[in-house]
Amino acid sequence: MKTEQLISLLKIKEIYGTLPEDVFDITIDSREVSEGTIFVALKGATTDGFDYIDQAIEKGSKMILSDRNRELPEGVGLLKVKDPVKVSALFAEYLYDFPHESMTMVGVTGTNGKTTVSTMIHNLSMSMNKKSAYLGTNGFMINEDTYPSLNTTPETTRLHKNFNEAVKKETEVFTMEVSSHALKLGRTFGVDFDIVIFTNLTQDHLDFHETMENYGFTKGLLFSQLGQDLKKTKYVILNNSDPWSKEYATMTPYEVISYGLDESADFYPTNIKGSLEGTTFTLHTPDGEFYVESPFVGDYNIENLICAIISEWLQGYDLNDVIEAIKQMKAVSGRLEVLDNELPIHLIIDFAHTPDALEKVIQTIRPFNDGKLITVYGMTGERDYSKAEEMGRIASLSDYVVITVDNPGNDDKNMLIDIVEKGMTHDNYTTEIDREQAIKIAIDYAEPGDTVFLAGKGREPYQIMENHIKEPHRDDLIALNFAYKKYNFPGYEN
Incomplete structure (x- = not known):
């Protein structure tokens, strides 16, 4: 698409350097840049796209979209606008033909x-x-x-x-x-x-x-x-x-x-x-x-x-x-999902991570549970801590609770457990900072007819740990592994 046609959509803008005659794509990720790509240098919550302009230019971008200006190599232009998010949406619409x-x-x-x-x-x-x-x-x-x-x-x-x-x-x-x-x-x-x-x-x-x-x-x-x-x-x-x-x-x-x-x-x-x-x-x-x-x-x-x-x-x-x-539909992955009906215990996973969601799932499970209800719940790191006590109170609606962590990030794991523990209304619980071990504790505690409810992650395939590194983790697979081992399921391999 002709660059001149794109920039004509804007009444207020400043142009520095030399813009290319044509552009074909647009991105905020410098790793996705190739010849003909507009690189949008957005300032985000944790990173600033302005720091990646040189990388985008090295990969072939000749047009930078930003709300700030800087010196550029010859043959590269910068379009300065008041709101790069709105402008990038507008340009994307035209580049991809609505x-x-x-x-x-x-x-x-x-x-x-x-x-x-x-x-x-x-x-x-x-x-x-x-x-x-x-x-x-x-x-x-x-x-x-x-x-x-x-x-x-x-x-x-x-x-x-x-x-x-x-x-x-x-x-x-x-x-x-x-x-x-x-x-x-x-x-x-x-x-x-x-x-x-x-x-x-x-x-x-x-x-x-x-x-x-x-x-x-x-x-x-x-x-x-x-x-x-x-x-x-x-x-x-x-x-x-x-x-x-x-x-x-x-x-x-x-x-x-x-x-x-x-x-x-x-x-x-x-x-x-x-x-x-x-x-x-x-x-x-x-x-x-x-x-x-x-x-x-x-x-x-x-x-x-x-x-x-x-x-x-x-x-x-x-x-x-x-x-x-x-009639032909299946349960939504990770949303009040019963993992294996052949097990002598009910294993249920759900993404519930708010007070309303956690309470609704527990209230839903209760009438269908013949034995004890055992819930594994962990407070998410770097999030709204004001709900933590309430989450502990709601988790207490279960017969037994294992308090752990969920995507702790850079937060102190013990602190995340402590703020949930303050809301507990009974003493039938334990704490474990390692989520995998917390799941094992719950399954070891369960007896035939009991329900183990793993709250907060659903089928999310990772734990966000220190420095926001995503480590592989699956509540469902971990739980099934421990349950199959406990009940000696045929074909189980340790």
């Missing part, structure tokens, strides 16, 4: 449930014979193919690359998790969503947002940024049970469809019957009543599933077909 416009864009936000709802929509879209993409905590998927993703919602140039890759593979529906960090930092600038979904808002990320009010209104950007063009068909799906939904409904002119657990919602369930193998219920909708057989466990997963059903309905699918497809 890739999301050819797809149905679905955005899911909320404290808990984003991954589950987004994955459900992705799987249902494929069941409806649509080519589908998913982007979020579990990575970037195009149909069944999975690619790594560093953030729940990537920064804007990477995000638009993902859109472009999906379009090249003829994707029709693109469902993505939209984090509050992404909304506040402008990562979703330029994304024209067709359907947006709100799951819930509970305490989390106060280290970043400082107050729940800031956190709530930041989530609201997803709804306000849908725009005002009523010639476009857009929809908003809101949780009738969460008070923030009333606020979000005022932020958009588009039609709101509500869901919840009572009849005040447009979509709601009755006759709920469940087990650790799944749930059945009657779904009440504007199109009538439907009997649903679901592989998902718990009331909150009923709400998550209803979100996904509404999303498909809004895309024009017959509810009978959508509900029939649900």
Whole structure:
């Protein structure tokens, strides 16, 4: 694309040096630079792209985008702008030819449930014979193919690359998790969503947002940024049970469809019957009543599933077909997932790392548990410590607790354990700073009929340790290894 055409989109800018005649790509990562790439020198929370300009130039970049100037070699130009994030989103749109416009864009936000709802929509879209993409905590998927993703919602140039890759593979529906960090930092600038979904808002990320009010209104950007063009068909799906939904409904002119657990919602369930193998219920909708057989466990997963059903309905699918497809769905990886039904104990993993999520999972497991409920929980390092005591109190709803750590980073592990321990309401617990050993303690303590619940990580494949080094770690594989050894499963190799 002609550089002159790109910079003509901006009214206020300063040009230093000599800009190239053409550019073809844009990135904030100097390692991705090649000839024809615009390098965006952004200042981040831990690194400053300005420090990598020389590396980008060595790799072939002739155009730097930044909010600061510096001396440059001959033949290289710098475009200085007030807001490089907004400009990089604008340039990415034009360089990749507005890739999301050819797809149905679905955005899911909320404290808990984003991954589950987004994955459900992705799987249902494929069941409806649509080519589908998913982007979020579990990575970037195009149909069944999975690619790594560093953030729940990537920064804007990477995000638009993902859109472009999906379009090249003829994707029709693109469902993505939209984090509050992404909304506040402008990562979703330029994304024209067709359907947006709100799951819930509970305490989390106060280290970043400082107050729940800031956190709530930041989530609201997803709804306000849908725009005002009523010639476009857009929809908003809101949780009738969460008070923030009333606020979000005022932020958009588009039609709101509500869901919840009572009849005040447009979509709601009755006759709920469940087990650790799944749930059945009657779904009440504007199109009538439907009997649903679901592989998902718990009331909150009923709400998550209803979100996904509404999303498909809004895309024009017959509810009978959508509900029939649900029978073939599998549990979402790492979300209230029972690891092996053949074991004499129940091994369950979940990503629950907020007070609301942890309490909901424990309350969901309780009715289906014949023996003791044993929970392994660890406070995440370098995060909002104000929830730690509450997490300890909620973990105490279990019969026995092993307090450990989760991605401690540069924090003192003993401190992370101590702040959770302050919230414990009984003495039936132990502490262990090594998470692998904490899992072993829980499984050694368990007897047939008991449930061991590993909270906080799901299938996350690493622990973030000192200096933010990611060490390989899988709660699920570690737990299965110890359980198979304890119960002498055939084929187990020590």
